Amino acid sequence: MQDSLKPNGITPSQTVGPFFKYGLTPNGEYAWNDAFTNSTLTPDVTGDRVRIEGRVFDGDGVAVPDVMLEIWQADAQGRFADPQDKRALPNASFRGFARCGTDKDGHYSFDTIKPGAVPDPDGKPQAPHIVLAVFGRGMLRHLYTRIYFSDEAGNAADPVLAVVPADRRATLIATREAGKAVYRLDLRLQGDDETVFFDV
């Protein structure tokens, strides 16, 4: 039985293609239901509710209308809704995952809570951040990046921001709009001000 054989490697990635919307982000436009929305909010969630929004651009600066973004994050106490994170989770129904397709002008948005600090491999706190995966036509494998918050003092000591060249860090930091619980972060897939993507 082939199940007992050790595989000779992982299944390679292929592009999500231009037609994922009806299957992955139908949003009422097709005869299929959404498994996920662009919100992580649950009735029992605690913490500061925030909206993160922006646009996605290609190497010519043209808005990308067919990208899918997925976020994964800790709760406001810095804990993950995953059995691998053994620490107790006070928000029992909070999942920390959301999915959003860009619209015709490349806009995306997520409604979530600001995550708490999560330890790095040495146990030191990282600055609050959200992990972001970017999928799209023309992208043979999805890209990984992070969203940090402009009003967090911890950014200066964050171990992941520290490995990013100083002149590129701003591409990872969502800017808080004055007087609103809204953060703005545009993604640039290519070019001089290209978003930092990580090799994980």
Next chain:
Amino acid sequence: MTFIYPVDSNKAHPLPLSPEYKSSIKRAPNKPLIPMRHTLSELTGPVYGHETVREGDSDLTTQHTGEPIGERIIVHGHVRDEDGRGVPNSLVEIWQANSCGRYVHVRDQHPAPLDPNFTGAGRTVSDAAGYYRFVTIKPGAYPWGNHHNAWRPAHIHLSVFGHSFVTRLVTQMYFPNDPLFPFDPIFNSVPDEKARARMVSSFDLENTQPEWALCYRFDIVLRGKNATPMENH
């Protein structure tokens, strides 16, 4: 949390820029990806189980009033990690063209008929052994504008979560012996021939159901944890 997913496994994936695939030219990063140590944020991942899947979501032939046109098929296999362990409770989502090679997506302009009895989307959750199963219609090949006379080999798009955010996989399942393989820049964006072969399902006579449906087997292999302490990364 003392183990990591080796990044070497990622060598099976295509490089971001694959110029033969024209859409990659303006969408692939120019700058190298930045290596970083995996933290809890990368090592954990969303857990979505049976509550996310409705009864019947894994049968794409029974979502409408009538039966879709085309060749009914069973697609099944195991989700495993690269060490051969089954990956249980993993959400598997699929989407595909109908038997004529037409997607229900509004931007698909291929002049082939839509099928009122086929949407082409499904989802399921792998069981305790990592096993999953769909019933669907064999998708048709379809033309695309990448180059003159460009046709995609028949394929089913798949999305799999695995057990951490870095095991996330979106791929395409192909059918054995497709004559379009040598001409498809997306299939051939995977540099290693053995790795390309892992995207091709195999005909499964043993699980073909007499008088009802051919069966194709597609095992999905996700990144696995090895015993390398994080400090050595």
